Amino acid sequence: MKICVKKGSFSEFDCEAVVVCHFEDSKRLSGAAALLDKKCGGIIREMIGLGDFEGKLFQISVIYTRGFIPARRIFVVGLGKKKDFDLEKLRGAFSKASRRIRELNLKGFATSLDLGKINQPLDKITESVVEGVLLGLYQFTPYKTVEREKIKELKEFVIAEDNDDSFKIIKSAAKTGEIISGAVxxxxxxxxxxxxxxxxxxxxxxxxxxxxxxxxxxxxxxxxxxxxxxxxxxxxxxxxxxxxxxxxxxxxxxxxxxxxxxxxxxxxxxxxxxxxxxxxxxxxxxxxxxxxxxxxxxxxxxxxxxxxxxxxxxxxxxxxxxxxxxxxxxxxxxxxxxxxxxxxxxxxxxxxxxxxxxxxxxxxxxxxxxxxxxxxxxxxxxxxxxxxxxxxxxxxxxxxxxxxxxxxxxxxxxxxxxxxxxxxxxxxxxxxxxxxxxxxxxxxxxxxxxxxxxxxxxxxxxxxxxxxxxxxxxxxxxxxxxxxxxxxxxxxxxxxx
Structure with a gap:
């Protein structure tokens, strides 16, 4: 799987899916979720308001964007209660999201690491997200000889960032996460x-x-x-x-x-x-x-x-x-x-x-x-x-x-x-x-x-x-x-x- 860190706003990326996160005890959307919600006419807030998404840990809901943004789907992933948040939960959340995306036979997705105000350094957030994706998607298939074409695989994961300083941090940390995950x-x-x-x-x-x-x-x-x-x-x-x-x-x-x-x-x-x-x-x-x-x-x-x-x-x-x-x-x-x-x-x-x-x-x-x-x-x-x-x-x-x-x-x-x-x-x-x-x-x-x-x-x-x-x-x-x-x-x- 190819890990890419690209310059720009992820709301403008033409891809099959984007992933954003939301905390269970947050009354308002923040970070990347708030940006996409604004771009898409409030569809994430509407889903939450109707009680269809609560932000519980590892809960996932899929929204179809109907042309509001180039991406065709938004996967909203729950991070649980903000006071209980740690990097282990972040790894799990992105693992669950990437597996769900693979189940739908999609080939890739994008995300932003803007999770709102959380007490974690950007490099550790990046490493954890990359680890969650690459470790969660692992499959041992070399001895499968029949119907190999049915083995589903994601081809690309894109992290988007438009701030120059953050881009440098994310690019370096993503490589670190990729190396460690590859070793595991x-x-x-x-x-x-x-x-x-x-x-x-x-x-x-x-x-x-x-x-x-x-x-x-x-x-x-x-x-x-x-x-x-x-x-x-x-x-x-x-x-x-x-x-x-x-x-x-x-x-x-x-x-x-x-x-x-x-x-x-x-x-x-x-x-x-x-x-x-x-x-x-x-x-x-x-x-x-x-x-x-x-x-x-x-x-x-x-x-x-x-x-x-x-x-x-x-x-x-x-x-x-x-x-x-x-x-x-x-x-x-x-x-x-x-x-x-x-x-x-x-x-x-x-x-x-x-x-x-x-x-x-x-x-x-x-x-x-x-x-x-x-x-x-x-x-x-x-x-x-x-x-x-x-x-x-x-x-x-x-x-x-x-x-x-x-x-x-x-x-x-x-x-x-x-x-x-x-x-x-x-x-x-x-x-x-x-x-x-x-x-x-x-x-x-x-x-x-x-x-x-x-x-x-x-x-x-x-x-x-x-x-x-x-x-x-x-x-x-x-x-x-x-x-x-x-x-x-x-x-x-x-x-x-």
Whole structure:
């Protein structure tokens, strides 16, 4: 879809549709809605006066302009009560409007970002509107071969502005929103791709696409190199699969040489059957999503490069399948991790923390100022927080605050869980240094307690994205399926540093 910022009044644009907004508790029209109403002889006020439109959140009404303006239709979208307004609602409103326009098989629409007097900067309004449109219209269709002509697509979205200063702000911010949305949709594509076409090798190839960008370089460790490093936790998980594991190291050098590095670590289990401790067959197909953490890391680095964020970042992805082959690791096995710590295997379906253990240890080679890992790690997190919320734990209050701020700014909700010493005790083994599960109680927290043993003294935050990584029903600007969760949060986190 083409995003255009054009100079001029959007009331004069010849297009199939224009979109304006109205607040539920506003007695008078304002901004772009007031302008169009005046141009069209009061038809929006008439609709409101008759009670046909109240401005409730995401309510949409369509008015035919009858030649008053060049556009053939006006879509009036409700923003809810003004006192409750935030950018998350704006994203949702424009997502809902763009989907409705697509349903009518129209090819494009225009809008103005004049929403009246609201307490939000123009650049953030612009980014949010573009994100709402591009994220809300996402469709995963590469495997649809029949009746492809019936797949509806919008071709163009125009933002009109006639003020010179505002035009410059909108043009720059629209590009930012387009880049970030593209990175999220890139991650969604990776997560949605079936396991037979998203093996560790293919995932490393997709990382290679990003490495073609300026200031990005890729190194992929194969089995002999991992063996030399002692990555036996990762290699142990990989033993049941015929697909060789890969350890992906993707570096973005947007900062100065010698500047400190931020390490982003993403779980890359490209298919998780549970191994010998096999999962139930129901919904096992969804386990292609167990590499959503790696997709978020790749998407974030893609966006960082395109946005030219002045920061040095390394993305680390331990990629493998977890399958019950003849050589698979077993409950009762003991693995020696790259850190030298030994791990008793209580359950082979707790494999994500094993591959992350070696990745977190490897991160120490960069002496990072911060480590953030993302993983679809525990079903317990879904039980505790549902599919709306990321679980967060960590060792550094300042870093946790930065991650929280990024989550707040992007609408990617998270909730901090404790990481008290009592939880660490649950991960001690009778026969090794650690065990890979601590029982049913506090499963999300004990998983993080396990990971904390591999980060050394570096500031670290763990994000359990098991809930929001895959949605079973649509949300305002997130179609059901892969959500791309974590990309926008990480990008905002990097922009804030």
């Amino acid at each position: 949709n890139f991650a969604r594509d990776l997560v949605s791709t079936p396991g037979n076409e998203m093996t560790p090798a293919i995932l490393s190839d997709r990382a290679g696409e990003i490495a073609r960008k300026k200031n990005v370089k890729l190194k992929v460790l194969d089995v002999p190199e991992m063996e030399k490093l002692g990555m036996n936790a990762l290699l142990g998980v990989a033993k049941g699969s015929d697909e060789p594991p890969k350890f992906i190291v993707l570096e973005y050098n947007g900062g100065k040489k010698g500047d400190k590095v931020v390490a982003l670590v993403g779980k890359g289990i490209t298919f998780d059957s549970g191994g010998i401790s096999i999962k139930p067959s129901a919904d096992m197909d969804r386990m292609k999503t167990d590499m959503a953490g790696s997709a978020a890391v790749l998407g974030a680095i893609k966006a960082a490069s395109d946005l030219k964020i002045p920061l040095n970042v390394v993305g680390l992805i331990p990629a493998t399948e977890n399958l019950p082959g003849g050589g698979a690791y077993k409950p009762g096995d003991i693995l020696k991790s790259m850190s030298g710590q030994t791990i008793e295997i209580k359950n082979t379906d707790a494999e994500g923390r094993l591959v992350l253990a070696d990745a977190l240890t490897y991160a120490g080679r960069f002496k990072p100022e911060a480590i953030v890992d993302l993983a679809t790690l525990t079903g317990a997190c879904v039980i505790a927080l549902g599919d709306n919320t990321i679980g967060m734990m960590g060792t550094d209050d300042k870093l946790k605050k930065r991650v929280k701020d990024a989550a707040e700014a992007t609408g990617e909700r998270l909730w901090e869980l404790p990481l008290w010493e009592e939880y660490h005790e649950l991960m001690k083994s009778d026969v090794a240094d650690l065990k890979n599960t601590g029982g049913r109680a506090a499963g999300t927290i004990t998983a993080a307690a396990f990971l904390s043993k591999f980060v050394g003294d570096y500031p670290w935050v763990h994000l359990d994205i098991a809930g929001p990584a895959w949605l079973t029903k649509d949300k305002p600007y997130i179609p059901k399926g892969a959500s791309g969760v974590g990309v926008r949060l990480l990008v905002q986190f990097m922009r804030n540093l």
